[in-house]
Amino acid sequence: MPELPEVETVKNQLAPHITGRTITNVSLLWERMVKGQDPTEFLTLVTGQKIMDVTRHGKYLIVHLGSGNKLILHLKMTGSLILGNKTDAEPPQYARAIIHLDDGQNVYFRDPRKFGVMKLVADTKEIDAKLGPEPLAEDFTMQYFSDGLGKRTAPVKAFILEQKFIAGVGNMYADEALFAAGIDPRRPANSLKKTEIKRLYTAIREVIAAGIKYGGASVVTYYHPDGSVGTAHEHFNVAHNQKKICTVCGGPVERIVVRGRGTYYCPRCQK
DNA sequence: CCCGGAACCTGAAGGC
DNA sequence: TGCCTTCAGGTTCCGG
Structure with missing residues (x-):
């Protein structure tokens, strides 16, 4: 179950590989994982965006896009992100989305149980409001x-x-x-x-x-x-x-x- | 506001 | 062996 340390680890591993890259396309193999937005609109707003930064808040992974929008990922219980590339014969089993990058890398959002979520937001206020202090932060006194x-x-x-x-x-x-x-x-x-x-x-x-x-x-x-x-x-x-x-x-x-x-x-x- | 339980999902494990 | 039931649990929603 991905909790704070697991999501932190995913962020640390992923960030150096994808920061600075541009998203050329996203394949939605399970459209309903996109929340709060029409999948078509989601694809329009994500495609062509440069990845400026990858951060974490609570169990949320936040991909900062060149447009200023944030791509929020939540792995829920069984989600995982796998790095691969376009020469892969086929996506991993249970891949629900594929983020294609301009250098040929693929980020696979794998999730057997389909609980995982992707969401595009203008800012992170919405999720920040749901979260208390981080256990290792100074405001957790x-x-x-x-x-x-x-x-x-x-x-x-x-x-x-x-x-x-x-x-x-x-x-x-x-x-x-x-x-x-x-x-x-x-x-x-x-x-x-x-x-x-x-x-x-x-x-x-x-x-x-x-x-x-x-x-x-x-x-x-x-x-x-x-x-x-x-x-x-x-x-x-x-x-x-x-x-x-x-x-x-x-x-x-x-x-x-x-x-x-x-x-x-x-x-x-x-x- | 607070509490507890159900729903979302599907693979794996256990029972008969 | 094989079908059927139960369990897993992050988050949100709903009823009391």
Whole structure:
């Protein structure tokens, strides 16, 4: 599942290859992935545009075009971007869109589940408004985190998954952060004590930073644009834990459902 | 406003 | 072996 560290890795790998290139054409193999706009109009506005920059906000990838418009990509759960070129015999399986560049490169938007989204916008205000501070940014302060938690009764895991509260945390890193902080994911957000809040705050920043450091996690269907894989999942303690054994206490890792999300946690280590 | 659950999708995995 | 059901989960939408 692409979360902040995975999207950051995609951006870092993709940017040097595509910045400065011009989009000669886009093949939409699944038109409905274009949101908020008629696909024909979308193609008109994207074709011929130079790629000025590639950035990330939360789990959104933002391609800045010469016209000033931004091409927003969201990989959702099973999306990935693969670099190839026009000599490829055929696109990868589940390719839903192909961005053709003027130097012969192709960027394939691959997505088995068809949840992925492309959107062309004049500015990023619309998505910025949906996102809270980035976990590693200066405006994500202890005070902000603590104040936010105190106002909510939802399970703490559900709350830290809200993009409007913290941008970029998804299911895997939420589980890892709660494990590192020793907190039961079902606890009401406002029930956390000061020391627990502090531990969770630090844990969120640490698991996200580690995720980026290891090039993201490669579980289920996530691949880097160059075909390599990240290793962040090798450092996970509970998320997608195959052995079902806690790396700290040796006890069983259990899978429960919190707010409809599969949740891995260690009942002995997390209270 | 807040909460929880469903919908969007389809491949993979598990049950009978 | 093969059909059928269930599960996966980022985001948005909807009902209470």
